Amino acid sequence: MGEPLLKVQHITKKFPGIVALDDVSIEFERGEVHAICGENGAGKSTLIKILTGAYTPTSGSIQWEGRTYESFEPKQAMNLGITAIYQEFNLVPSLSIAENVFFGRELRKGAFLDKAEMRRRTAQLAAEMDIQVDPSAKIKDLGVAYSQITEILKAISHEAKILIMDEPSAPLSNREIDAMFDIIRKLRDKGVTIVYISHRMDEIFEICDRVTVMRDGKYISTKRIEETDRHQLIADMVGRELGEDFVGGAGPKDEVVLEVNGLTTDRIKDVSFLLHKGEILGLGGLVGAGRTETARAIFAADPIRSGNLRVKGREVRFRQPRDAIAAGIALLTEDRKGQGLILGMSVRENGTFSIMKELTRGLFVDRKKQRERIERKKEELTIKTPHVEQKVKFLSGGNQQKVILAKWLLTYCDILIFDEPTRGIDVGAKQEIYNLMHRLTEEGKSIIMISSEMPELLGMSDRVLVMHEGRINGELAKEEFSQEAVLRIASGM
Numbered sequence: 001m002g003e004p005l006l007k008v009q010h011i012t013k014k015f016p017g018i019v020a021l022d023d024v025s026i027e028f029e030r031g032e033v034h035a036i037c038g039e040n041g042a043g044k045s046t047l048i049k050i051l052t053g054a055y056t057p058t059s060g061s062i063q064w065e066g067r068t069y070e071s072f073e074p075k076q077a078m079n080l081g082i083t084a085i086y087q088e089f090n091l092v093p094s095l096s097i098a099e100n101v102f103f104g105r106e107l108r109k110g111a112f113l114d115k116a117e118m119r120r121r122t123a124q125l126a127a128e129m130d131i132q133v134d135p136s137a138k139i140k141d142l143g144v145a146y147s148q149i150t151e152i153l154k155a156i157s158h159e160a161k162i163l164i165m166d167e168p169s170a171p172l173s174n175r176e177i178d179a180m181f182d183i184i185r186k187l188r189d190k191g192v193t194i195v196y197i198s199h200r201m202d203e204i205f206e207i208c209d210r211v212t213v214m215r216d217g218k219y220i221s222t223k224r225i226e227e228t229d230r231h232q233l234i235a236d237m238v239g240r241e242l243g244e245d246f247v248g249g250a251g252p253k254d255e256v257v258l259e260v261n262g263l264t265t266d267r268i269k270d271v272s273f274l275l276h277k278g279e280i281l282g283l284g285g286l287v288g289a290g291r292t293e294t295a296r297a298i299f300a301a302d303p304i305r306s307g308n309l310r311v312k313g314r315e316v317r318f319r320q321p322r323d324a325i326a327a328g329i330a331l332l333t334e335d336r337k338g339q340g341l342i343l344g345m346s347v348r349e350n351g352t353f354s355i356m357k358e359l360t361r362g363l364f365v366d367r368k369k370q371r372e373r374i375e376r377k378k379e380e381l382t383i384k385t386p387h388v389e390q391k392v393k394f395l396s397g398g399n400q401q402k403v404i405l406a407k408w409l410l411t412y413c414d415i416l417i418f419d420e421p422t423r424g425i426d427v428g429a430k431q432e433i434y435n436l437m438h439r440l441t442e443e444g445k446s447i448i449m450i451s452s453e454m455p456e457l458l459g460m461s462d463r464v465l466v467m468h469e470g471r472i473n474g475e476l477a478k479e480e481f482s483q484e485a486v487l488r489i490a491s492g493m
Contacts, residue, residue, distance in 0.1 A: 011060035039426035081161030252279030282461030330408035377406035398429025
């Protein structure tokens with residue numbers, strides 16, 4: 001394929017007490033989709049930041065189109081044609097698609113912004129990619145898919161030669177992912193190199209030409225996609241073989257711990273079901289079907305218009321989440337960083353947030369008790385952190401999820417609602433979360449699990465309820481589980 005577009009050669013990046021990248025060398029060809037895989041902490045994010053100029057390597061070099069550099073400045077990387085789209089979009093919601101595409105380098109006519117020309121050029125870029133957009137539409141009025149498209153158009157407008165996409169499918173529905181794949185293929189055909197970072201194995205095998213595996217800051221392997229398989233890729237990522245089969249728990253008891261009767265809000269209609277002691281009850285359906293809204297209604301995060309709940313046989317009426325917590329219900333939201341944690345605070349503070357009233361005497365927090373409680377949970381849940389004073393923003397996704405779980409377990413909850421429990425979590429950490437969930441059910445706790453990952457939904461659940469347009473459209477027992485059955489019910493059949 002000729003001279004690679006980009007080479008990183010013997011790159012090492014050290015932080016105080018940590019070697020984030022250790023002698024990493026990778027080549028990226030022109031016009032390929034190149035996946036970078038690895039558990040959280042493998043060094044993927046550090047590599048991206050070095051390529052985009054956010055970090056300077058401790059040693060090593062970068063070769064770009066045959067020329068060698070020690071490092072890049074951010075503006076230099078962008079001018080060369082290296083751009084990145086991160087999970088958190090870098091857009092201004094109050095501005096239009098066109099204004100976001102040209103943000104920071106606006107087109108002008110004299111002293112005034114030339115909005116018409118920006119719209120025209122945005123429409124032209126979109127037409128070249130066969131994308132249907134209204135350049136004048138404001139980001140705040142559009143869905144997540146259009147934010148992704150806007151970021152791609154912004155990258156194209158910079159004449160990107162390499163486009164780095166960090167977990168690009170995480171917020172998208174299956175249909176939106178297919179549309180994104182079409183755009184990626186068109187970019188590849190135009191000679192753009194896509195660096196695709198994802199935990200989703202199916203996507204890697206569908207869209208990528210080559211895949212590089214990193215582990216513990218080290219380069220492990222690069223293979224053409226046809227030369228490997230899911231089993232081998234996972235083994236390379238974690239350094240050990242993980243069984244793909246989900247190990248079942250003890251199984252549910254007959255005792256009903258939660259009864260939901262006719263629950264109706266502005267987003268869901270007449271939702272009814274039972275949850276048994278020791279059960280993992282899966283909640284499936286397409287994006288927007290009402291799964292998260294059902295969880296929020298049970299937890300009193302959204303107002304209920306009609307219907308009622310019974311917890312362990314007793315009818316309850318929750319006015320606010322505090323009432324649900326007092327009744328032994330916990331909600332682990334899908335947005336860990338935005339709703340589950342305070343990123344600037346420590347493991348100790350986040351992990352004990354739910355019991356602060358118990359730990360406070362007057363105006364003062366009993367830090368000794370606080371530390372004792374979270375230290376026990378740290379050991380119990382094997383939270384990997386140097387110490388409990390570490391800020392949670394520096395932990396991996398799997399360990400952040402464990403901190404949230406610790407927070408709720410300290411309330412002695414019996415019913416846990418996991419909304420997308422392993423979203424953005426690497427393969428090895430997923431297995432740990434699954435084992436923890438089974439351990440909780442063996443201890444007599446009950447779980448409602450919302451998941452968009454079909455293997456997870458079918459592998460972990462004892463039963464699956466499938467939602468469609470705000471209603472439960474069907475129920476599957478373990479012996480009836482199949483991907484086809486879930487999709488059929490989810491689509492309204």
